[in-house]
Amino acid sequence: MRKNIRIKHALLGLILAGASTVAVADADLEAKGKALYLNKKKGNCIACHMINDPDAKLAGLQGPPIVAMQARFPDKKQLRAQIWDATVKNPKTIMPPFGRHWILSEDEIDAVVAYIYKF
Amino acid sequence: MKIITSLLAGASLALVASMSSAASTGNTLATVDPEADRLALQAFFQKRFPQVELDDYANGIYALDAASRAQWEEMEEFPPYEFDIEAGEEMFNTPFANGKSYADCFENGGMGIRQNFPYWSDEQDRVVTLELAINQCREANGEKKLKAKKGAIAQISAYMASTSAGNIIDVKIPNDKAKAAYLDGKAQFYSRRGQLNMSCANCHVQGVNIPIRADRTSATLGHVTHFPVFRSKWGELGTLHRRFGGCQNNVRGTPLKAQGKEYSNLEFFMTYMSNGLEVNGPGSRK
Amino acid sequence: MKKYLPLVAALVLSSGSVAAASFEDAFNAERALHGKGHTFTFEGKEYTTDHPEELEAAAEATEANAKALIASAKAKHKEVKAVGYDWTLTKGILKSANKALKAGKFQEAMNLAAQAKYHARMGIRQAQRSAEDWVIMVPGS
Incomplete structure (x- = not known):
């Protein structure tokens, strides 16, 4: 019985450790995405998209604000595709095709998606 | 929340504005109609900003953005380009080594003629801008060409513009070859370029007066009236083609040659769009 | 909050999917969704999303x-x-x-x-x- 409990504890520990590793990885990805969002030479999303993050001051308004992302993009991959090339859905858009023109790498696009999907 | 609501309202207004229609004209030599293009573009802006008088477009973003207008008017009280006009006047009046001067190359001695540039030249088979004509004048008189983007050429151009203040821009398209140059300029204006994949129209038609960070983009109507321009960002005077290069660089496209045919055609199109507005160069901008 | 819901709804509705016609479009659509290293079929043949x-x-x-x-x-x-x-x-x-x-x-x-x-x-x-x-x-x- 005592052995069982110990095993259970060990298992619980493993699960928790696993979950927290995932959480740390997520947080890292989101932090990377945020840095790209703000960096003028990288994503520079802040130039056009307002976002409810205290570090994102004086955002531009050329594009829609980053709000209700999960409602607007129930499939996260569709959000990814929108960043990759916004001209597919709107041929006149001012938004640069971050993927098609390799402005950001694929990993960088994933990071931006991870960051803005929370809003 | 209030902020978000108003921001969303702003974004939806922008959507509506970009959908509002103005008559479109052709993309072939047979169908393109410069005068219809000009009227359609004016109508587009007047519908978008009904409170702005047409003439005021010569004042660029300050016609649309009241917040920055006061600051700009203050700057214009002690114009940063005054020295440049004086320097330009002195150079304009200094004879070349052969005894002739700029006045000999231009109609009316070069005074009050800014509104007729650029013009189509059959002999040269190209659009001739004022800066190109200044350099051609020098070369015809055995002088070296000036650099095309800043310095002396901008100062001489500024002086010539200042003698034309208030004159109405009146660019003409006399024949099909001129029309082809106009069409090329129009195509350039609306073509996406650079890694950021933007056309001039993305910022200066569609996105006019909508903030990019803290900056607002100006309407293309009236763009050419105040050149050459003293830009605070440059801390000096520059020509229109210098500005074209800066814009192209901003969208991560390698700039084309100043006074080359491409930029000259673009200037031809843009100036035709501003026909009817007053010359008010040189001007100052942020 | 309530005030801006219709606007959000409009933004949601405007995001439909687009059918791919050419190989270029198909490739770009797959790469856009999945990044690199993904396989897809186009007209019966298998491709990867690598450039x-x-x-x-x-x-x-x-x-x-x-x-x-x-x-x-x-x-x-x-x-x-x-x-x-x-x-x-x-x-x-x-x-x-x-x-x-x-x-x-x-x-x-x-x-x-x-x-x-x-x-x-x-x-x-x-x-x-x-x-x-x-x-x-x-x-x-």
Whole structure:
């Protein structure tokens, strides 16, 4: 019985450790995405998209604000595709095709998606 | 929340504005109609900003953005380009080594003629801008060409513009070859370029007066009236083609040659769009 | 909150999916959704979402291969400059590729050359696309 409990504890520990590793990885990805969002030479999303993050001051308004992302993009991959090339859905858009023109790498696009999907 | 609501309202207004229609004209030599293009573009802006008088477009973003207008008017009280006009006047009046001067190359001695540039030249088979004509004048008189983007050429151009203040821009398209140059300029204006994949129209038609960070983009109507321009960002005077290069660089496209045919055609199109507005160069901008 | 819900709804509704017609569209649509290293079928044949340039950079990381890829990237760069659609960063990426080559970092050199070559190819493509559809940017069209 005592052995069982110990095993259970060990298992619980493993699960928790696993979950927290995932959480740390997520947080890292989101932090990377945020840095790209703000960096003028990288994503520079802040130039056009307002976002409810205290570090994102004086955002531009050329594009829609980053709000209700999960409602607007129930499939996260569709959000990814929108960043990759916004001209597919709107041929006149001012938004640069971050993927098609390799402005950001694929990993960088994933990071931006991870960051803005929370809003 | 209030902020978000108003921001969303702003974004939806922008959507509506970009959908509002103005008559479109052709993309072939047979169908393109410069005068219809000009009227359609004016109508587009007047519908978008009904409170702005047409003439005021010569004042660029300050016609649309009241917040920055006061600051700009203050700057214009002690114009940063005054020295440049004086320097330009002195150079304009200094004879070349052969005894002739700029006045000999231009109609009316070069005074009050800014509104007729650029013009189509059959002999040269190209659009001739004022800066190109200044350099051609020098070369015809055995002088070296000036650099095309800043310095002396901008100062001489500024002086010539200042003698034309208030004159109405009146660019003409006399024949099909001129029309082809106009069409090329129009195509350039609306073509996406650079890694950021933007056309001039993305910022200066569609996105006019909508903030990019803290900056607002100006309407293309009236763009050419105040050149050459003293830009605070440059801390000096520059020509229109210098500005074209800066814009192209901003969208991560390698700039084309100043006074080359491409930029000259673009200037031809843009100036035709501003026909009817007053010359008010040189001007100052942020 | 309630006030802006209809606007959000409008934004949600405006995001529909688009059917791919050409291989280019199909490739881009798959890459856009999944990034690289994903496989998809187009007209019965299987493809990966890697760019041709990335596949070239996946060759063995040797000095000879790095040199060859840099050379072909430079040739493409020359092509895009000739049509006037060169992008500003490409030159610097090629420089970095050369630097990596000299430092014996062949894989890095190949990756950079692949990106530069892709940029050059996309610039040429941009020239074609602009020629075809610039008129949609005219207000009212």
